[in-house]
Amino acid sequence: MSSFACGVSREPFDAIVVGNGFAGVMGALSLTRQAALRGVSLRVALVGPEGNQFFTPGLYEAIESDDPALACISFSARLPRSITFIEGKGRVHALPSASSGCWEVKVESHVFSPRTLRSPHVLLATGALRGRTESLSPLASWHDWQRLREGLRAAGRVSVVGGGVSGVELAASLACALPSARITLRERRDSLLTGAPSALKHVCRLALERMGIECVLGQSGDVPEADVALDATGPWNDISRLENLLGPAFAPLLAKGAFDPETFCLRVTPTLQVPLEEGLWALGDLAQFPDAAPSAQAAVQLAHQWAASVLRVRAGAQPFPARVLDLGIVVRLGPRQAAGVVRIPGRGAHVLTGVAAQAAKAAVRVKYLAELALAGRGFF
Numbered sequence: 001m002s003s004f005a006c007g008v009s010r011e012p013f014d015a016i017v018v019g020n021g022f023a024g025v026m027g028a029l030s031l032t033r034q035a036a037l038r039g040v041s042l043r044v045a046l047v048g049p050e051g052n053q054f055f056t057p058g059l060y061e062a063i064e065s066d067d068p069a070l071a072c073i074s075f076s077a078r079l080p081r082s083i084t085f086i087e088g089k090g091r092v093h094a095l096p097s098a099s100s101g102c103w104e105v106k107v108e109s110h111v112f113s114p115r116t117l118r119s120p121h122v123l124l125a126t127g128a129l130r131g132r133t134e135s136l137s138p139l140a141s142w143h144d145w146q147r148l149r150e151g152l153r154a155a156g157r158v159s160v161v162g163g164g165v166s167g168v169e170l171a172a173s174l175a176c177a178l179p180s181a182r183i184t185l186r187e188r189r190d191s192l193l194t195g196a197p198s199a200l201k202h203v204c205r206l207a208l209e210r211m212g213i214e215c216v217l218g219q220s221g222d223v224p225e226a227d228v229a230l231d232a233t234g235p236w237n238d239i240s241r242l243e244n245l246l247g248p249a250f251a252p253l254l255a256k257g258a259f260d261p262e263t264f265c266l267r268v269t270p271t272l273q274v275p276l277e278e279g280l281w282a283l284g285d286l287a288q289f290p291d292a293a294p295s296a297q298a299a300v301q302l303a304h305q306w307a308a309s310v311l312r313v314r315a316g317a318q319p320f321p322a323r324v325l326d327l328g329i330v331v332r333l334g335p336r337q338a339a340g341v342v343r344i345p346g347r348g349a350h351v352l353t354g355v356a357a358q359a360a361k362a363a364v365r366v367k368y369l370a371e372l373a374l375a376g377r378g379f380f
């Protein structure tokens with residue numbers, strides 16, 4: 001269906017992407033690139049609160065260097081012309097009507113008065129919509145990080161809560177950057193890096209302890225006193241922020257049991273659709289895709305497949321079920337160490353340490369940046 005089937009809309013688009021993180025930027029870029037390869041020209045709206053992408057894995061640079069701008073990619077001025085970047089916060093405003101078949105998204109911004117966008121396809125890619133936690137500082141946005149910087153420099157005791165990849169990497173970076181601070185890593189399960197092979201867990205635990213990081217395992221509940229406590233507990237959504245994002249779609253989705261009861265992540269179908277009306281899709285940390293851990297790795301892979309599915313639906317075909325190829329994990333343990341597991345299809349998993357692991361981590365980062373550069377053509 002063409003966007004212009006939407007009637008007398010002020011701002012019709014072929015697709016609207018809400019969220020400017022890995023999932024949203026890669027989704028918008030991949031959609032316009034794949035369409036161009038088929039000779040189709042699309043108008044895509046990309047909605048985000050600012051024209052910078054907070055490159056979360058780039059947090060290390062922000063922690064370890066004095067130039068926090070290294071963790072941020074400025075993209076809005078360099079997008080291809082087929083993508084209109086709209087600065088503001090988007091939310092679902094109206095479900096598709098029988099006559100138009102279009103979703104409406106309202107964008108509110110401090111720069112302009114509210115705008116209403118219309119499209120048959122809306123991708124929700126807002127990342128995790130965390131609410132306030134009593135004692136934990138969130139790390140969900142560039143502003144969160146900026147607010148924290150000075151506090152961290154003055155901190156004597158820092159707690160990192162959550163012992164997954166993000167928590168382990170954060171704790172290691174902090175231990176290197178703040179040698180006089182006491183760093184504690186807290187995980188409610190009995191081991192760090194749930195789901196990773198035990199050899200990798202062991203190597204990481206030893207490395208953290210050698211850095212002087214105290215690992216407290218198997219304890220949940222209140223975070224004990226610390227000058228700063230950082231939230232690395234993984235994606236979860238605050239129910240009232242979800243309600244605001246989903247607008248009239250919230251109640252029917254709740255009635256359908258579309259939210260994970262523990263994290264309130266939106267359960268999407270194998271074809272990445274939100275189980276409601278057609279044309280509403282979700283990706284990245286906001287959503288829960290079967291058998292995929294929330295990561296930039298998964299978000300980028302799924303964004304390409306989402307783009308292919310939208311083009312199929314526009315052509316009257318069924319979307320393909322998406323899948324995530326687990327290539328492994330490489331855990332960065334400060335600027336000079338890393339450990340990881342690389343999975344080679346048909347040849348099993350291999351544990352990497354030392355220079356090989358550091359090279360693998362650097363390669364992952366270059367891969368992300370190159371993908372953005374290639375998809376955006378002159379992105380940097």
Ligand SMILES: Cc1cc2nc3c(=O)[nH]c(=O)nc-3n(C[C@H](O)[C@H](O)[C@H](O)COP(=O)(O)OP(=O)(O)OC[C@H]3O[C@@H](n4cnc5c(N)ncnc54)[C@H](O)[C@@H]3O)c2cc1C
Binds near residue numbers: 047127128141
């Ligand atoms: C410390 C740390 C280290 C990590 N390291 C790795 C790693 O090495 N490898 C890896 O694969 N993954 C890593 N991750 C995980 C990875 O960063 C996330 O899985 C990934 O960023 C999710 O992408 P996303 O686009 O869904 O969400 P985000 O990157 O969070 O982006 C969402 C964007 O949407 C915007 N937004 C929110 N609400 C709205 C709205 N209403 N309208 C418009 N825009 C909105 C937000 O401001 C944000 O910019 C790490 C995470 C952390 C915290």
